[in-house]
Structures are given as structure tokens and as C-alpha cells.
Amino acid sequence: MTGVDVLLLALGAVAVGSAALVVATRHLVRAGLYLVVCLGAVAGMYLVLTAELVAWVQVLIYVGAVVVLLLFAVMLTRAPIGASDDLDRPGWPAALIGGGAGLGLAALLVDAYRWTAVELPEAGTAERLGAQVFGSWVLPFEVLSVLLLSALVGAIVLSRPDIGATGAAATGDRGRSR
Amino acid sequence: MRPVIPYVTAALLFGLGGYGVLRRRNAVLVLMAVELMLNAVNLILVTADTTAKAVLPHGGQVFALFVIVLAAAEIGVGLAIVLQLYRMRASVTVDEIPLAERPADEPVPVAAGPIAATGAGPIAVGPDGPHVPGDGPEGQR
Numbered sequence: 320m321t322g323v324d325v326l327l328l329a330l331g332a333v334a335v336g337s338a339a340l341v342v343a344t345r346h347l348v349r350a351g352l353y354l355v356v357c358l359g360a361v362a363g364m365y366l367v368l369t370a371e372l373v374a375w376v377q378v379l380i381y382v383g384a385v386v387v388l389l390l391f392a393v394m395l396t397r398a399p400i401g402a403s404d405d406l407d408r409p410g411w412p413a414a415l416i417g418g419g420a421g422l423g424l425a426a427l428l429v430d431a432y433r434w435t436a437v438e439l440p441e442a443g444t445a446e447r448l449g450a451q452v453f454g455s456w457v458l459p460f461e462v463l464s465v466l467l468l469s470a471l472v473g474a475i476v477l478s479r480p481d482i483g484a485t486g487a488a489a490t491g492d493r494g495r496s497r
Numbered sequence: 498m499r500p501v502i503p504y505v506t507a508a509l510l511f512g513l514g515g516y517g518v519l520r521r522r523n524a525v526l527v528l529m530a531v532e533l534m535l536n537a538v539n540l541i542l543v544t545a546d547t548t549a550k551a552v553l554p555h556g557g558q559v560f561a562l563f564v565i566v567l568a569a570a571e572i573g574v575g576l577a578i579v580l581q582l583y584r585m586r587a588s589v590t591v592d593e594i595p596l597a598e599r600p601a602d603e604p605v606p607v608a609a610g611p612i613a614a615t616g617a618g619p620i621a622v623g624p625d626g627p628h629v630p631g632d633g634p635e636g637q638r
Binding site: 324331388398413425433456474 | 499500503504505506508510511512513514515516517518520521523526528529530532536539544546547548553554556559561562563565566567569570571573574576577578580583589592
């Protein structure tokens with residue numbers, strides 16, 4: 320057990336614990352705040368695993384943007400502030416499937432890797448990752464930008480009720496061509 | 498570095514996310530559980546990038562970046578759908594969404610306009626105006 324292992328264990332425990340609270344808590348807003356803790360712990364694991372750029376992008380996009388959007392949605396849907404009792408459906412199938420998937424995958428990975436140790440490679444800095452993105456992965460990068468644009472258009476079309484029915488000819492054709 | 502630690506963490510995160518997706522009734526909480534599952538996938542990708550030797554270096558981290566961008570797009574469209582659902586039904590409970598055929602006397606929601614209007618003709622377009630609270634200007638209709 321080196322220092323890296325101890326750090327990874329601690330951050331992993333924090334991530335799994337707060338993720339369990341996200342799916343188990345009865346307060347909607349607290350679920351979002353526990354999600355911040357979980358994503359932050361995962362970003363810390365990225366840093367320990369020498370993935371610098373991914374860690375900072377995780378903090379920037381997930382913790383910064385996605386959680387704020389989720390909290391906006393919690394507020395806009397007029398969620399109750401206190402604990403609410405009707406958040407869960409009776410969940411034996413959920414526990415069975417979730418626990419089965421999680422523990423099954425964990426057993427598979429433990430069996431594959433045992434307690435072997437590997438050397439950490441060179442850090443994934445922005446320079447190295449940028450060379451890869453704009454060298455080997457240019458085409459997926461561009462396709463991803465087109466997908467972001469279509470997601471933007473789709474979100475606008477979905478959330479504007481006044482262009483739903485009257486502009487059906489125009490938006491309908493555009494929606495189908497996507 | 499023992500790669501089994503982040504791998505097992507990712508597997509447990511994925512299991513918890515799947516449990517949350519199946520267990521929760523609130524659509525926003527379902528989206529949060531989906532975020533947990535996507536994070537588990539990212540953790541697997543980054544860990545595999547450090548443990549496996551590939552021809553192209555840092556491929557796993559590049560794909561983790563791609564998955565983060567996909568998650569951002571997913572959450573944008575997903576929240577637009579959730580807010581539209583709340584505007585139509587004043588509730589975001591996922592197991593109250595009618596998946597079967599709509600009864601004839603029920604008003605057609607505006608959000609289904611592009612598909613329903615082109616499919617069903619002028620019958621579906623007609624009465625949908627007043628059923629959206631806080632709707633925009635109706636004069637152009």
C-alpha cells in the first residue's frame with residue numbers, strides 16, 4: 320500500500336458513500352449536493368490517476384454546469400424543501416438489478432486484476448491530450464461538435480411551446496432530418 | 498498504484514446509478530442517477546488509460562472527455578424534456594406518464610405538436626392552445 324493507494328481508497332470511499340446518499344436520500348436538494356461531493360471525489364481520483372485535464376474538465380463541466388442545471392430543474396419543478404415520502408417506488412427489482420450489476424462487475428474486475436500494481440504513466444496534461452484530440456481523434460471531435468449543435472437545437476425546439484404546433488411543417492421536417 | 502481500487506469504485510458507482518434509475522420516481526433524480534453511471538464509465542476509461550498500454554497514448558482520457566461532452570448534451574435535452582413535462586402535467590413523476598394510446602377526449606399537449614400534427618392532421622392541432630399555462634402570445638396561431 321503506497322500513498323497513492325491510500326489516496327485512491329479514501330477518495331473511492333467518499334465517492335461511493337456520497338453516491339449511495341444520492342440514490343437514497345429523501346431530500347431533492349440534498350441529492351444534488353451529495354452529487355457534487357461524489358463528482359468532486361471522482362475528479363480527485365482522476366488527479367491521482369495522472370489525468371489532469373480530465374479532472375479539471377470534470378470540475379468545470381460536471382460540478383460547475385451539470386449540477387447547477389440539475390438544481391435549476393429541482394427549483395423550476397417546485398420541489399418541496401423538506402423530506403418527501405413519494406420519491407421512491409418499492410424497489411426490490413431495482414436493488415436486485417443495481418446490486419447485481421455493481422457487485423458482478425466488481426467481482427469480475429477483482430478477478431481480472433487481483434492485487435497487481437502498475438506504474439503510473441506520464442501525466443495527461445492539456446498539451447499531450449490536445450495533440451491526441453487534434454491529431455488522432457479529429458473526426459470524432461468534429462462529429463461531437465455537430466451533435467452538440469443538434470442537442471442545442473433540440474432543447475430549444477422542445478422548450479418553446481409556441482413553435483410546436485403552428486410551425487409544425489417547418490420544425491417537424493427539421494426534427495425528422497436530425 | 499493498484500488498478501483494482503478505481504475499477505471496483507467504478508463498478509460500485511455504476512451499480513448505484515442503475516439502482517437509482519430503477520428506484521427513483523422523480524425525473525430529476527433519475528437524471529442524477531444517470532450522471533452517476535456516466536461517471537463510472539469515465540472512471541473506467543481513465544483507469545484503463547493508465548493500466549493498459551495502447552498504440553495511441555491517452556486514448557482513454559480523450560474518450561473520457563468525449564463522454565463528458567455527451568453527458569452535457571444529454572443533460573441539456575433531458576432537462577428540456579423534464580421541464581416540458583412539468584409544464585404539461587404539473588408533475589415530474591416518471592411512473593405517471595401515460596405510455597399507452599391517448600384517450601380521445603384528452604387535450605393534445607403542444608409539445609407533441611411536430612409529430613402529432615403532421616401525423617393526425619388538423620384534428621390534433623385545433624384545441625391545444627389554452628392548455629399550456631403561461632403560454633406565449635396566441636395571436637399568431
